[in-house]
Amino acid sequence: MKKIVSAVAVMMFLAAMAVGARTAMAASQGAGAKIGFVDLQRALNESNAGKAAKTELQALMTQMQKAIDKKIARTEALKAELGKQSLVLSPAAKKAKQAEIDKLTKETRDLINSSNVEMQKKRQMKEVAILKQIKSVIDDIGSKEHYLVILPADVILYSKGGSEVTDEVISRLNQSSPTAPAGKTQ
DSSP states (O other): OOSSOOHHHHHHHHHHHHHHHHHHHHHTTSTTOOEEEEOHHHHHHHSHHHHHHHHHHHHHHHHHHHHHHHHHHHHHHHHHHHHHHTTTSOHHHHHHHHHHHHHHHHHHHHHHHHHHHHHHHHHHHHHHHHHHHHHHHHHHHHHHTTOSEEEEGGGOSOOSSOEEOHHHHHHHHHHHSOOOOSSOOO
């Protein structure tokens, strides 16, 4: 999946961080304040849910690419046909053939654009769904293990202490979604 976590998820965690940071500062003066951090991108990429989403998105991308390739092949065949017949075709026939090529070229361009938009929407929907699951797991870990705050690792600029809980998040997420996708996961 992409290196960029959706803006919705970042906002969700930043809001939690802002509230948690105030509480953490006040409580950190007391003994035993537990602060954790999680690498969200790694949790997305390494969890079974993330791997399954990646596999599903790759299959969809392959399907879309086949449709695009088919249009491109048809356009190229028409161009080759026009090139071979250009000396024997009437100007009107050449114009009609070129119009058909132009129409297919536009359809191909539109198909590429709509495919890109659809892939982006599907990727974002999958990421948001998985991030909601991750958030639920983080809430559970934080509550049961008495963390004061668990922050996204990519917003931490400095930390003298703190526990990374990414492995535990992935493990618990995999327990709720135990089946890994078939095939290649990289």
